[in-house]
Amino acid sequence: MSQKTEIPEHTVSVNTEFGIKSALHVPAFSERSEYVPALDEAYRFDPEVTLSLLAGFAHNRRVLIQGRHGTGKSTHIEQVAARLNWPCIRVNLDGHISRLDLVGKDTITIQDGLQVTRFQEGVIPWAMQRPMALILDEYDAGRPDVMFVIQQILEQDGRFTLLDQNRVLHPHPYFRIFATTNTLGLGDQTGLYRGTHSLNHAQLDRWNIVSTLNYLPAAQEEAIVLGRVPSKNTEQGKHDIQAMVALANLTRQAFSVGDLSTLMSPRTVITWAENCTLFHDKRRAFVVSFFNKCDESEQNLVKELYQRCFNEELVPSDATA
Template identity: 30%
Template sequence: MAKINEEIDTLALAELDAGQVFSGKASGRMVQGFEAASSFTPCLDSEYLFHESSRDVVVWFMDSSDPIYLFGPSGSGKTSLIKQLAAKLNYPVFEITGHSRLEFPEMIGHLTVEKGSMEFQYGPLALAMKYGGLFLLNEIDIIDPATAAGLNGILDGEPLCIPENSGEIIHPHPMFRFAATANSNGAADETGLYQGIVRQNLAFMDRFWLCEIGYPTPEAEIELLSRKAKNLPKNIRKKMVEYANSVRKLFMGEASGNLTDTIEVTFSTRTLIRWADLTIRFQPLARQGIQPVTYALDRALGYRASRETRTVLHELAQRIFPVESVENKS
């Protein structure tokens, strides 16, 4: 633990050109980051595609302000967006995933035995506050509202007191940032799809800057598949995105034509990438008369649905993929 603390404590701050960092073009507007990455800095994904919602988070990073709360459907890229922007700034990220029994010690830390003596081990929130970094609390709308309300002082910029560590007081580092992700906007789940989500305290939610993260545009997802699934033909990648958006419309009850029933599953960008990847991996099945696209579809999404919905998914696939061709060409 001492080595970890020493590594983070020696990180040097840096003034970076925001335009150069986020778009590759100098803008003259500066943003604070770190000179070098640490073991807590997320790896930069060269294939990651930033979409429109990223500008809100970029603005948030550029100025110390209220904590940010990103919400949106599963697999829309909330966590990856935060991490990839943090990676561009060499920001250390201290991450934890919320659950219904989450308690403060998991975030702050606890006493542990080190070389025969009791020593306090800092949790992700304490590390971010003490040394400067981003505390990322995923699935925040699943935690108990009473536990969440215990964060109110931290969200307001107040110091953290750790009674278990001889009453240590941690004043928030100037580089401390607090980000949360969730499937709901804190007012409970309206769709009934996300089990365990609870309505959060209004005073707690009032402390956040909210940012809704939707799915990327069709053009952006086509570009994403061109990076993630280069071995798929261009027309198949385009049809996959068309299919994903048709499923989303069915889920929302916005479809037209004969397929108008609402369904209980939807197509996340994460599932879309998985589908493309599995289609490539199952390509040899074509020699056995098995269609790789529909075979991979069940394993990426269909088996999560009811039998009735799976039938709808297959009917839709037959419309969009009347003749499959997944030869290894582009």
């Protein structure tokens, strides 16, 4: 990374850049690097979550975003970074991520025909020495040994000790850290997020800002789907998308009262709309996008919800697609 991008060179207006009524100005970089996410012009920002993230970027606050799957938590962080030209890197804390992946390990390389042992930095020491936003995805799915490594950098000074190297790393002034989680570290009572864990409350306490990203109002969700699937931007297409979002909201309501064990996320609605352009049949696209994921005992209820929104039934040939 070139020297001129080590610090933000200017500020951007929150009101102008994000369409949120605020007098705040946030530091931003003038040039884009390979680590800056691609800009999505159709993305719609949630005002409260956006302000929380901007506080993290501007004032070095540790920000944790909680919400159901498909609400766009990670994408929200990336799109804020994209408009600030702020480099960022995402790490998914699945069961395969180990302490060595985060901290680093000794590796053997060949130099001048000889085997040489060198320490290869993990993602944490690499990122924290740069003006970089580190995004920890699926934070509540991390293994205990991994979580205690992360706890070091959640301290206010953020110093990180490399025991194997007898080194103490100090974070770059514009290193930032964010995380996304489905359950807020209290465990999963619904069965929807298997593999998640209860988090150490001492660690949760180290997050300065915790914000919740809920599903968007229907009109905004419809606009997002239209933005992602422009071929649906016709009178009939808009009518279909309105019904799709209405059906998605009914599945979410049924899930909240225990009538369904799964729900349609905004991501599912976008996938359904995209599959409509492939199959040229919204019923068949619905079956392969969502219906086949439902428990067999709940499929009759899903059929009823579909009929309520589209005023047509799923026929047996559709349901066996």
